[in-house]
Amino acid sequence: MKLLRYRAGKEVLPGLLDNSGIIRDLSGHVPDITGAVLNDAVLARLAALDPSELPQVEGKPDLAPCVGQCGKFLGIGLNYTDHAEEMGMALPEHPILFLKATSSITGPNDDVVLPRGSVATDWEVELGVVIGTAAKYVSEEEALEHVAGYCVVNDVSERDYQTKLTGQWTKGKSCDTFGPIGPWLVTRDEVPDPQKLWLACDVNGVRRQTGSTSRMVFTVAQIISHLSQLMTLHPGDVIATGTPPGVGMGAKPKPVYLKSGDVMQLEIEGLGVQTQNVRSDSR
Structure with missing residues (x-):
């Protein structure tokens, strides 16, 4: 479904x-x-x-985030071998965990708003995992049984906030509108192997990211099992599982970041497409 x-x-x-x-x-x-x-x-x-x-919904309604009342919005960093290579960083020994504020969550086609003073806002197409049943101390073998389904996530990141404001990555990951989710939640029966999906992100019609979940350092099952040793994963929690290469920060010869007027389009095989216009915060 x-x-x-x-x-x-x-x-x-x-x-x-x-x-x-x-x-x-x-x-x-x-x-x-x-x-x-x-x-x-x-x-x-x-x-x-x-x-x-079932009643047909007329027209083309605006889509909200595909899951509501999210309790935890968890992110995994440097989880693609080719992304780590482009960033010149060593592969992690354990999954790198950061938090995104749940207030960053928006619909799949809502505007992404650049916060005041932003100079380094970046795109990141990611496979989102939505928990369906509580997971605590689960093994890798049983981990996927706790998944309700999968979705597209744009882990929008302000790199200066992330790396230069001192402290955790959370600062650059949690700005308002930095967590588009959807367009839909595809139940796990329609995704027999989450490690065999292609991902892509275009900015202004130019392909910036292309990747495959087969290049993950830690699989979805390994991520869920690892996190469940640290905390209970509750129904409705969302995990963004990392991004493939092609982020703006890794562009050569110099980084390329989002500006007002840009358009992002993200897609994951079988999980749909999301599109966001970028604008500056006018408040």
Whole structure:
């Protein structure tokens, strides 16, 4: 299934994308797409519905983040071998963990807003993992059983904030609008192997990133298992699993960063496309 959330006036409603690309309203069956409905039992109930009998959503509504009420937004750094090479950094011994504030989460096609003083805002297409059932001390072998599904994440990063403001990467990762998620949450039954997906990111129509999840240093299963030794992963938590090469910071002969008026388009095989316009903060 491809689950989603869409805006109807001041409301955000749950939906499903059918095989014809039509959005169907799920509000008669679940109140929202959150951790509370991402367990296997509820997902099986939704999967048993006949999409043609669900109300059709008219027009092209704005899409909200594909999962609501996210408790934790976790990021993994330097998790692609070829990305580490372009950055001139050694491969990590353990997954590098940072946090993105949940207030950075936006819809897949919402504007990315450059914060005041930003001079080094960068793009990062990433495979997002959404937890479906609580995971604590899980093995690699059972880790994927705790996944509800997968989505596209743009781990937008302000590199000066990340590297020069002293402290953790979180500062450069958590600005408002720096976490577009979606367009939909694709349930794990439609992604039999998360390590066999291609990813891409275009900026102003120019291909900047191309990669494959097969180049991950730590697999999705290894990441979930590792994190579950440190903390309980709860339903609705989102993990951004790292980015392939081609980020602006690694461009040669000098870095290239986002500016107002730029357009980003990100895609992951089978998980859909998201598009963001970049603008400066006018406040």
